Amino acid sequence: EVVMTQSPATLSVSPGERVTLSCRASESISIDLAWYQQKPGQAPRLLMYGAFSGDTGVPARFSGSGSETEFTLTISELQSEDVATYYCQQYNTWPLTFGGGTKVEI
Amino acid sequence: QMLLQESGPGLLKPSQTLSLTCSVSGGSINRSNHYWNWIRQTAGKGLEWIGRIYVSGFVKFNPSLKGRVSISADTSKNQFSLNLTSVTAADTAVYYCAVGGGHNAFDIWGPGTLVTVSS
Numbered sequence: 001e002v003v004m005t006q007s008p009a010t011l012s013v014s015p016g017e018r019v020t021l022s023c024r025a026s027e028s029i030s031i032d033l034a035w036y037q038q039k040p041g042q043a044p045r046l047l048m049y050g051a052f053s054g055d056t057g058v059p060a061r062f063s064g065s066g067s068e069t070e071f072t073l074t075i076s077e078l079q080s081e082d083v084a085t086y087y088c089q090q091y092n093t094w095p096l097t098f099g100g101g102t103k104v105e106i
Numbered sequence: 107q108m109l110l111q112e113s114g115p116g117l118l119k120p121s122q123t124l125s126l127t128c129s130v131s132g133g134s135i136n137r138s139n140h141y142w143n144w145i146r147q148t149a150g151k152g153l154e155w156i157g158r159i160y161v162s163g164f165v166k167f168n169p170s171l172k173g174r175v176s177i178s179a180d181t182s183k184n185q186f187s188l189n190l191t192s193v194t195a196a197d198t199a200v201y202y203c204a205v206g207g208g209h210n211a212f213d214i215w216g217p218g219t220l221v222t223v224s225s
Contacts (some may be wrong), residue, residue: 039175046212053209087152095167097155098155
């Protein structure tokens with residue numbers, strides 16, 4: 001299966017800072033990658049699909065980039081409501097797999 | 107806006123069968139380009155995709171579950187269901203149902219339901 005590796009595991013930042021989260025696939029997945037945001041006690045929420053396409057209603061401060069095996073989710077100016085764990089997920093190859101997550105805290 | 111809601115027993119004993127239902131409102135599970143998924147989350151293994159069913163009835167499962175899983179849909183009730191046999195403590199998790207369409211990601215998730223396996 002395709003192993004998704006996210007780094008760092010935890011990121012401590014200040015409001016207004018630019019945040020960059022990384023996701024690496026163990027083999028090429030083209031741009032078949034999604035990003036999710038999960039707040040405590042809630043289900044994950046889709047942020048990005050196709051590596052860089054924002055889902056409906058996602059704030060413009062979130063952006064995605066990358067292809068093949070290296071992907072990035074960027075939050076241009078962190079807001080307090082962005083404190084959450086972020087997961088990447090590939091849908092190029094069965095079984096569908098998730099990364100271990102990056103926890104963003106203030 | 108489509109809403110999904112999981113339901114089922116929260117506590118099981120080892121070797122029993124886990125049965126969960128996902129009720130869908132605000133849209134039909136008969137949508138031709140949609141697919142209906144089960145995903146679980148544990149503290150140890152994180153998020154794990156369990157399987158998916160398409161409106162055609164085609165199903166796809168995660169081989170890690172070694173044939174213990176089945177997924178079915180009831181279009182008359184606008185629901186789809188998960189069965190996981192021979193559960194162990196390792197199956198203790200929050201179970202989510204989720205729908206995707208078009209781009210293959212998981213667009214909408216249910217709130218999740220905690221299932222605990224304990225003797």
